[in-house]
Amino acid sequence: MNEKQRSVGHLVAVCSSEQKGTRKINTGRGILRPDFGLEGDAHGGPWHRQVSLLALESIEKMRAQGLSVHPGDFAENLTTVGLDLVSLPVGTRLKIGGTAIGEVTQIGKECHSRCAIYEQAGDCVMPREGIFMRVIAGGAVQVGDPVIVLPPESRASVARTGQDRPWRVGIVTASDKGSRGERVDGSGAVIREQLTALGAEVVGYQVVSDDRAELAAAMRMMADELHVDLLLTTGGTGFAPRDVTPEATGDVIDRLVPGLAEAMRAESAKVTNRAMLTRGIAGIRRRTLIVNLPGSPKAVRECLAVILPVLSHGLEVLGGEAGDCARP
Numbered sequence: 001m002n003e004k005q006r007s008v009g010h011l012v013a014v015c016s017s018e019q020k021g022t023r024k025i026n027t028g029r030g031i032l033r034p035d036f037g038l039e040g041d042a043h044g045g046p047w048h049r050q051v052s053l054l055a056l057e058s059i060e061k062m063r064a065q066g067l068s069v070h071p072g073d074f075a076e077n078l079t080t081v082g083l084d085l086v087s088l089p090v091g092t093r094l095k096i097g098g099t100a101i102g103e104v105t106q107i108g109k110e111c112h113s114r115c116a117i118y119e120q121a122g123d124c125v126m127p128r129e130g131i132f133m134r135v136i137a138g139g140a141v142q143v144g145d146p147v148i149v150l151p152p153e154s155r156a157s158v159a160r161t162g163q164d165r166p167w168r169v170g171i172v173t174a175s176d177k178g179s180r181g182e183r184v185d186g187s188g189a190v191i192r193e194q195l196t197a198l199g200a201e202v203v204g205y206q207v208v209s210d211d212r213a214e215l216a217a218a219m220r221m222m223a224d225e226l227h228v229d230l231l232l233t234t235g236g237t238g239f240a241p242r243d244v245t246p247e248a249t250g251d252v253i254d255r256l257v258p259g260l261a262e263a264m265r266a267e268s269a270k271v272t273n274r275a276m277l278t279r280g281i282a283g284i285r286r287r288t289l290i291v292n293l294p295g296s297p298k299a300v301r302e303c304l305a306v307i308l309p310v311l312s313h314g315l316e317v318l319g320g321e322a323g324d325c326a327r328p
Contacts, residue, residue: 015077016040041077049132191232
């Protein structure tokens with residue numbers, strides 16, 4: 001097998017099941033959701049084995065033993081061809097289709113009970129040659145899509161916790177027009193660009209209307225279900241009647257972090273005195289830091305430049321990975 005064959009394969013099946021412990025059905029297509037897995041599959045969720053993969057070459061080994069087996073029979077979500085899956089080390093990233101990216105989290109597994117295939121053949125290839133991944137970036141996938149092993153250098157390493165784990169970041173954009181598809185979310189794109197350039201992982205992103213309850217629900221989901229370290233909102237911090245992002249943030253946080261908002265306003269006021277009119281706040285919900293940013297891409301860049309230098313230490317302290325903030 002040459003280098004190209006080791007680094008590029010294709011999907012031959014996309015399989016899911018509504019219940020655990022059953023064979024999966026090849027539907028031919030699906031949606032990979034960040035930090036969940038394959039949409040509609042019983043194994044999806046915020047854990048390390050969100051998506052399972054098995055090579056067609058592995059299935060062929062079982063067919064050679066006289067078994068009539070097909071993709072999905074081993075309860076794998078994605079069946080590939082042309083890619084040496086089992087040789088990929090944990091931490092390898094795979095690009096699947098146009099936008100989806102997964103990170104390998106486990107090679108093989110321990111079976112606590114014998115499946116029907118093992119009972120038939122006295123062997124099963126999935127525990128040895130199946131692999132598992134979590135979804136870093138979502139997207140649609142279908143049979144025929146390429147599966148590409150990304151080079152190690154594609155993983156930046158600046159925005160990391162004290163345990164050398166990338167920040168998990170969520171983005172919530174407050175925009176009535178954006179939620180209706182009438183406006184491109186330029187500010188959310190700037191946040192994603194800035195944070196991923198530092199090595200952070202954007203695991204959640206939503207554009208919601210300027211509705212207090214809807215904004216609060218999106219923030220709770222990011223903090224409580226996706227367990228993001230940092231949640232950045234953009235928009236809805238002004239004087240307009242529907243600018244309610246600070247109020248929604250106040251509904252979900254446990255403690256205020258006034259220094260971040262004060263620093264952003266102080267620095268922004270050096271550019272325009274209208275910075276005094278922004279009402280954004282920052283606070284903590286459990287172990288998630290939530291920061292309100294303004295609505296314009298330019299202002300988002302300016303404010304991120306102010307707070308990014310101190311966030312690493314703040315997130316380490318919040319996660320219990322560092323001591324106090326006193327300087328020696």
